[in-house]
Amino acid sequence: MISPEELLRSHNLSVTAQRLAVLKVVQREPHSTADDIYNNVSAEIGTISRQSVFDTVNSFSERGLLRRIQPMGSSARYETRIGDNHHHLICRSCACLVDIDCVTGMRPCLTAADNVPHGYVIDEAEVIFWGYCPSCQTQQPPTESISKKGKK
Amino acid sequence: MISPEELLRSHNLSVTAQRLAVLKVVQREPHSTADDIYNNVSAEIGTISRQSVFDTVNSFSERGLLRRIQPMGSSARYETRIGDNHHHLICRSCACLVDIDCVTGMRPCLTAADNVPHGYVIDEAEVIFWGYCPSCQTQQPPTESISKKGKK
DNA sequence: TAAAAATCTGTATTGAGTACAGAAAAATGC
DNA sequence: GCATTTTTCTGTACTCAATACAGATTTTTA
Incomplete structure (x- = not known):
């Protein structure tokens, strides 16, 4: 199994604590909302800004690292099961x-x-x-x- | 074919010019957004308030008269092809x-x-x-x- | 170690939709 | 036709999700 670091690098993303934590958190709790991610990553690595969460999930879903689900009636959710x-x-x-x-x-x-x-x-x-x-x-x-x- | 008036009545909705116009407009232009509906109904019957448009499309989709599509990245759309x-x-x-x-x-x-x-x-x-x-x-x-x- | 990329702080804005409340208008039931 | 009920209108305010920006700081990468 490919390591999270390699995964990031293979998508032309530099490896940062925030990105690794986001990846880990979404893997652990699929269908997380941006807010879920913010809370869990905060617990994980101390702190992350909401903007960074949005930046991260956006660049991740653009590159196919995360899949975004946006059912009507609730906010966007993210998961790592892609493909x-x-x-x-x-x-x-x-x-x-x-x-x-x-x-x-x-x-x-x-x-x-x-x-x-x-x-x-x-x-x-x-x-x-x-x-x-x-x-x-x-x-x-x-x-x-x-x-x-x-x-x- | 059932008349729009009957359609409304059969769903326990009183017949109003606004509701008929919303129905007509969405039938004519499927995949309309609330804003589209607002504009077209305004042209059709003079005026309608935005709130009424939302009220109408909501009660319509709750009752199955309209189908709501809410793809990510754009606002909700409505159509009359249901079922x-x-x-x-x-x-x-x-x-x-x-x-x-x-x-x-x-x-x-x-x-x-x-x-x-x-x-x-x-x-x-x-x-x-x-x-x-x-x-x-x-x-x-x-x-x-x-x-x-x-x-x- | 320098350059580039990412993050943080903070504030502000947008867009879609909802909420509410009182007044006015229209539809329905009789 | 009239009274009751429902709907609509006006207007304002608010929520929630997401985006934008800008300057300072930190971290990664080469």
């Missing part, structure tokens, strides 16, 4: 997020896009499943946070 | 958005989610394809708006 084309399931009620491995091969839903308009090139399929997590099914839907009414 | 489970293709460069009909049946990518964690219930699969539109392929990627660097 394996897994998907996400978000609970409409409590907004919790879990990974879902896609069973239809490596580039799953791209095959579903045979009728792409002429001239377009697709390089990624982003899939978000919406539903309800176990604990939110048993109780009444709370004060209607992200949920849609009128759906079965 | 047919089509998907969207967004250009990384110019952020334009087109519909894509899914070829794998009515609830396409739900079948790809066989390994759902126990206890979860899924009711919708939201799929966004990312790529490049014809005109953005021929030219150099512009000043790096939403695009990811370092991707083939």
Whole structure:
């Protein structure tokens, strides 16, 4: 397994304590928000500025080191699982997020896009499943946070 | 075909000029933003307040009259094609958005989610394809708006 | 060790959307 | 047609996420 330092260097990024810590924290806690990262990295290496967090996650996701997920209704989340084309399931009620491995091969839903308009090139399929997590099914839907009414 | 008035009434919404105009405008121009709607409805019926636009699109999407799409990097968009489970293709460069009909049946990518964690219930699969539109392929990627660097 | 890159501090701004409250207008039920 | 209810309008304020900038400082790299 490639070391975090090598990972940074191979993407033309100099190795700093902040970047290593961000990487480590997101690896440990996938689906972290920028704020989560700020808090955890602070605990890890003493201090980091919010700006640096944003700078870091931005340059990381631009370069493909992090994957950014931005489901509607919540702030952006980041994860280190990239390239394996897994998907996400978000609970409409409590907004919790879990990974879902896609069973239809490596580039799953791209095959579903045979009728792409002429001239377009697709390089990624982003899939978000919406539903309800176990604990939110048993109780009444709370004060209607992200949920849609009128759906079965 | 059901009339817009009936559509509103059947969802327990009283019929108002604003709501009819929002419906009409979004039908005519799918993938409209709240701002687009505000402008077009203003042209249509003289005036509408921004708050009413937000109120309207929110109650509409809560009730399933409108579908809300919220791709990262741009503001929420609304469309009237609901329930047919089509998907969207967004250009990384110019952020334009087109519909894509899914070829794998009515609830396409739900079948790809066989390994759902126990206890979860899924009711919708939201799929966004990312790529490049014809005109953005021929030219150099512009000043790096939403695009990811370092991707083939 | 020098040059370049990254970070920090601090402040400010943008953009999207929400909140609220009172007044006015319109739609609905009878 | 009238009363009640719902919706809309006006206007202002606020939140939250993210970005921008600028100068000083620190750290990395060559």
